[in-house]
Amino acid sequence: MYTTKSEVVNNALSLANRNLVQLQHVAWLSINEFGYSSTETVVICAQYSTDWSDLILEINPNASKEAKAIVARGRQPISIMSTRISALSDLLEKTTADIELPTISTDFGLVNLLMLTEGGHYLWLQILPRSNLTLLS
Numbered sequence: 001m002y003t004t005k006s007e008v009v010n011n012a013l014s015l016a017n018r019n020l021v022q023l024q025h026v027a028w029l030s031i032n033e034f035g036y037s038s039t040e041t042v043v044i045c046a047q048y049s050t051d052w053s054d055l056i057l058e059i060n061p062n063a064s065k066e067a068k069a070i071v072a073r074g075r076q077p078i079s080i081m082s083t084r085i086s087a088l089s090d091l092l093e094k095t096t097a098d099i100e101l102p103t104i105s106t107d108f109g110l111v112n113l114l115m116l117t118e119g120g121h122y123l124w125l126q127i128l129p130r131s132n133l134t135l136l137s
Helices: 005-018 019-030 053-059 063-072 085-094
Strands: 039-047 077-082 111-117 121-127
Touching: 005 019, 005 039, 005 111, 005 121, 019 039, 019 077, 019 111, 019 121, 039 085, 053 063, 053 085, 063 077, 063 111, 077 085, 085 111
Parallel strands: 039 111
Antiparallel strands: 039 077, 111 121
């Protein structure tokens, strides 16, 4: 368990770095497939734990079943999903999650990234959306 602020931040940054390709692609899909703007999009990367389970299940009702399958393989489940910041705000009112929405707006096409980590900790970051598809010819 992480106890100091620097441990919490380092854990969240490490988790973001390990999953950066997927996070950027989900941000890109949110904008290019779902039609969200970069300023209204939030990508969420959550270490699936009891601290965040009610929020994760509100966003992705299948997350519990998926997490159990991952745990059965001896791995730490991670949920990566996206939503609009306004929808996240509405969801936060329905759950016990205590998260402050970001006060800094996104610029230059960046998208807000919410990292939810063990122990009920969270960290807001920003990422650049990127398609990770490659055309093979």
